[in-house]
Amino acid sequence: MQGASTEALLxxxxxxxxxxxxxxxxxxxxxxPGQIPGLDGLRALxxxxxxxFHFVPAALPGGFLGVxxxxxxxxxxxxxxxxxxIDARGRVDLxxxxxxxxxxxxxPLLAVVVVSVVAARLVGGDLLVGxxxxxxxxLTFTSNWLEIAAGASYFQSTSPxxxxxxxxxxxxxxxxxxxxxxxxxxxxxAPSTRARVGAVAAAGLASTLLMAALFTPGSDATRVxxxxxxxxxxxxxxxxxxxxxxxxxxRAGLRSRSWRRVRGPAxxxxxxxxxxxxxxxxEDSALTFRxxxxxxxxxxxxxxxxxxxxxxxxxxxxSLRPLVWLGRRSYGxxxxxxxxxxxxxxxxxxxxxxxxxxxPPRCAAPDAGAGRALVALSGGxxxxxxxxxxxx
Numbered sequence: 283m284q285g286a287s288t289e290a291l292l293x294x295x296x297x298x299x300x301x302x303x304x305x306x307x308x309x310x311x312x313x314x315p316g317q318i319p320g321l322d323g324l325r326a327l328x329x330x331x332x333x334x335f336h337f338v339p340a341a342l343p344g345g346f347l348g349v350x351x352x353x354x355x356x357x358x359x360x361x362x363x364x365x366x367x368i369d370a371r372g373r374v375d376l377x378x379x380x381x382x383x384x385x386x387x388x389x390p391l392l393a394v395v396v397v398s399v400v401a402a403r404l405v406g407g408d409l410l411v412g413x414x415x416x417x418x419x420x421l422t423f424t425s426n427w428l429e430i431a432a433g434a435s436y437f438q439s440t441s442p443x444x445x446x447x448x449x450x451x452x453x454x455x456x457x458x459x460x461x462x463x464x465x466x467x468x469x470x471x472a473p474s475t476r477a478r479v480g481a482v483a484a485a486g487l488a489s490t491l492l493m494a495a496l497f498t499p500g501s502d503a504t505r506v507x508x509x510x511x512x513x514x515x516x517x518x519x520x521x522x523x524x525x526x527x528x529x530x531x532x533r534a535g536l537r538s539r540s541w542r543r544v545r546g547p548a549x550x551x552x553x554x555x556x557x558x559x560x561x562x563x564x565e566d567s568a569l570t571f572r573x574x575x576x577x578x579x580x581x582x583x584x585x586x587x588x589x590x591x592x593x594x595x596x597x598x599x600x601s602l603r604p605l606v607w608l609g610r611r612s613y614g615x616x617x618x619x620x621x622x623x624x625x626x627x628x629x630x631x632x633x634x635x636x637x638x639x640x641x642p643p644r645c646a647a648p649d650a651g652a653g654r655a656l657v658a659l660s661g662g663x664x665x666x667x668x669x670x671x672x673x674x
Contacts, residue, residue, distance in 0.1 A: 318589060318590065319589065319593075319597050319600070319601045320589035320596070320597045320599075320600030320601050321355060321359070321586070321589060321600075321609070322600075322601075322605065322606040322608075322609030322610050323599070323600030323601055323602065323605035323606060323609055324351065324355060324582075324585060324586065324589070324600055324609070325351075325352065325355060325608075325609035325610075325612040326604075326605040326606070326607075326608035326609035326612065327348070327351070327605070328348035328349070328351035328352050328355075328612065329348060329608065329609070329612040329615055329616060330348070330608070331344075331345040331346075331347065331348030331351070331560050332345055332346065332348040332349060332616065332619070333345075333615070333619055335348070336447075336619060336620060336623060337623065342560055342561060343561075343562070343563065343564055343565070344559050344560040344561060344562060344563030344564065344565075344570075344574075345560055346563075346565055347556070347559055347560050347563060347574075347575065347578040348560070349450045350515075350516040350575055350578045350579050350582065351516075351556075351578070351582045352450070352454075352516075352612075352616075353450075353453070353454070353513075353515075353516030353517045353520065353579065354516040354517070354519050354520040354523075354579050354582040354583055354586065355520060355582070355586065356454055356457070356517060356520060357457070357516060357517035357518060357519060357520025357521040357523075357524070358520035358521065358523050358524045358586055359520070359524075360457070360458065360461065360520075360521075361461070361465065361520065361521040361524035361525065362524045362527070362528070364379070364461075364462055364465055365524065365525070365528045367379070368469070374462050374465075374466060376462055376463075379458075379462055380458070380459070383455070383458045387451070387455065390613065390614055390617055391420065391421070391451070391617060392421070394420075394617045394618055394621060395417055395420050395421060395445070397621075398444055398445070398621040398625065399413060399417055399444075401621075401625050402444055402625065405625060405628045407628060408441040408442055408628075409442055409444060409624065409625065409628055411441045411442075412432065412434065412441075412443070413444065415428055415429075415432060416429075416443065416444055416445045416448075417445070419445065419448065419452065420445045420448045420451075423451060423452045423455035423456065424452055425445060425448040425449050425451070425452040426449040426452040426453055426508040426509065426510065427452070427508075427510075429443075429449065429504070429508060430504060430505055430508050430509070434504070435502050435504050436449070436503075436504045436507055436508065437502055437503060437504060437507075437565060437566060438502055442624045442627070442628070443624075444620075444621055444624055444625075445620070445621065446620055447616065447617075447619070447620040449507075449508050451617075452510075453508075453510050453513055453517075454517075456510050457510070457514075457517050461517075461521070465521070468481055468482065475525060475526065475528075475529040475531075475532060478525050479522045479525050479526050482518050482521050482522040482525060483518065483519070483522045485514065485518050486514060486515040486516075486517075486518030486519055486522070486576075486579075487515075489511060489512055489513065489514035489515050489518065490515045490573070490575070490576040492506075492511060492512050493506045493509075493512040493513065493515075493571055493572075493575070494571060494572040494573070496509075496512060497568065497571040497572060499568045503565075503566070503571060506571055507571070513575070515575060515576045515579045516575075516578075516579040516582065519579045519580060519582070519583045520582075520583065520586070522583075523583050523586060523587060527590060533591070536587065536590050536591040536592070537591050537592060542592060545587075545588055545592075545594060545596075546594070546595070546596075548584055548587075548588065549584065549585060549588035549594075549596045551584075552580075552581040552582075552584035552585050552588075553581070553585065555577065555578075555581045556578055556581040556582065556585070559574060559577065559578050559581075560578075
């Protein structure tokens with residue numbers, strides 16, 4: 283697609299196709315990128331980390347980094363889907379792309395918001411604090427910016443925030459809205475795969491540096507954690523990997539003997555790095571915001587690269603049926619888990635505590651009930667059996 287114009291990639295008349303190019307380009311993109319073996323297993327690990335952080339935070343204080351694993355997976359899959367569409371049709375049908383994302387994201391989200399708001403009104407009390415703003419943010423995928431504007435805190439809230447987990451959905455949806463346009467510009471003006479990958483990686487680095495610059499130790503970090511501009515590194519890392527994988531030359535490298543020799547150690551090192559970050563990171567640590575999130579994202583890029591092309595023990599491990607089952611339901615579980623936990627906890631009187639973090643042990647029983655409800659609801663109203671990033 284070297285030299286392709288932005289107009290051609292975005293606005294080619296329906297029914298017309300650009301001729302297929304020979305040689306370098308994204309023509310070798312996997313025809314079913316959402317079916318890459320092992321990705322569902324990686325999602326399962328991510329949702330386990332997030333659930334552990336919210337249900338038993340002392341066990342995995344860095345479990346919030348599971349969200350960054352999701353970001354990398356989403357950046358990789360969405361970019362792969364877009365490259366496949368450009369290769370097949372010569373353009374990106376923006377309206378169709380956005381409709382597909384909305385069909386997958388909105389129905390289960392709407393079910394969660396409606397059920398949770400009704401339940402919150404029945405329970406009453408602090409659950410109703412800011413409920414209109416929270417619901418509006420959830421339904422419009424602007425939770426992160428609305429909460430920032432309202433001065434709400436992810437880390438030090440004295441009242442429960444019913445849809446606190448929707449900030450990451452807002453970041454992803456904003457990415458879905460803007461990334462197709464940005465990708466077209468990158469493809470049109472960057473002369474080579476190396477330049478394209480470099481440009482996208484540079485955007486991720488810039489976001490990391492902005493997060494580090496805006497973070498002030500000892501102060502509330504909600505702005506730098508919620509901000510789409512400061513939390514792009516995972517999405518950009520996944521997108522950069524997709525651009526590299528789409529190039530036949532780079533893709534052949536993943537089949538080479540040299541990569542196969544280092545793949546095992548590289549995956550093991552990435553897995554140990556991510557495990558260490560999840561186990562020992564802290565949501566109020568300067569290291570988290572000054573490199574920790576970026577390091578977790580980079581480790582996830584390596585883990586995804588280890589799943590591509592040739593079979594491996596890592597791919598087989600991530601393709602185990604229980605992990606696949608859980609990974610395919612990760613979106614529904616992520617949507618439901620926090621509202622269920624907060625509403626269940628509202629029946630357990632406790633002193634004010636951060637909305638995210640350790641809570642008194644006497645809430646263990648509601649947590650257990652919330653866990654059972656979560657399993658049921660994740661396959662309930664509007665819950666997809668595949669992650670929204672996967673194609674139909």
